[in-house]
Amino acid sequence: MDASTTQPSPWLEHDGALSGLCVLDLSRILSGPFSTMTLADLGADVIKVEDHRGGDDTRAWGPPYQEDQTAYFLSVNRNKRSLAVDLKDPECRELVQRLAYGADVVVENFRPGTAARLGLGYEEIAAANPGVVYASISGYGQTGPFREEPGYDAIAQALSGMMSVTGETDGPPVRFGVSGADLAAGMWTTIGILAALHERKRTGHGQWVDVSLLDGQIAWLTYISSGYFATGRVPDRYGSAHPTIVPYQAFPTAEGHIMIAVGNDRLWRRFTAAVGLGSLTDDPRFATNSERVRHRDDLLPLIEKMLAERTAAEWSQVLSKAGVPVGRINTVDQALTHPQVVARGMITEIEHATAGTVHTVASPVKLSAGSHQVRTAPPLHGEHTDDILTAMGVDDVRIAGIRARGAAR
Structure with a gap:
């Protein structure tokens, strides 16, 4: 297939450092969506491909809810458009492949090998789109003896040693208060994507960005691992304290x-x-x-x-x-209303079709020549399916046929 005939149009007009960049987001839950939201905040046009039945898993991860939307889904999916189709349906899969053939970036976080079995793996996409930057997030990476094991945030924190140094000295190991392994993987993925895009300007070729939850946590050990290498002493837990700085x-205190x-x-x-x-x-x-x-x-x-x-x-x-x-040490409500947080514009609000006014934490990246912006609310499930397919040249009769057999929402 000639990729030039399937190049998506710049459907959204907006400013931003990544304006004009087309990202096909095949990921779900947290690590991938966090990465693609970061790209979207910086101006990229992100098409979120969701399952036609339930959509992203986090659409059902409630309570808490805001009206009919889960707070979890609302937290990492702004500035995206939702295409809800059945990837096991040959026609729908072919349409998503066409999008991938024209995209600058493809992001997925299936288990290794799953995307390839769907005809959406790196080799398949790169054969038609040599310039694609293809990013894969998994629990353990695309290589190694654990590559096919399912990846979960808490397991990566455990295996990496992070939990062993988190918690009070006389207490058990604990996980972070947030899903640190997922969020770190999302950040590493964004860094890898931007690096690959920069190199593409020089070579004209894209590449495969391979990020794992476990690798990301191992990288975060930094001075903890260095101390172990230097001394051979297994690090302890220090609670909120620092192993090498006191106090x-x-x-x-008397209060708080x-x-x-x-x-x-x-x-x-x-x-x-x-x-x-x-x-x-x-x-x-x-x-x-x-x-x-x-x-x-x-x-x-x-x-x-x-x-x-x-x-x-x-x-x-x-x-x-x-x-x-x-x-x-603030509680979350105190932190979100801290005058410095407010002054930095770290809390933003946007109107959602069914949830009303949604407050979210904004991007921390401040660019002097055009920072991030919150343009659109997290999408409804399949909100943009017709618009995206129509822009690809799929006529109304064909769209109706796909819907009639239950392969799209």
């Missing part, structure tokens, strides 16, 4: 908890003066960070006793005035 952790980050000896002197622990400033056990790390068990009770005398709000004011990095 750098959460502390209880506070996070303090004394990142160097200069800040140590400021900290001790501000909280009334001047007698500890030059104590040989605590005068340098290396000694504070060695004597953390002696130091922390002294700090905790002093901080218990005032509230988190009071200590925040005192330490901030002294130039010591500090932050009250």
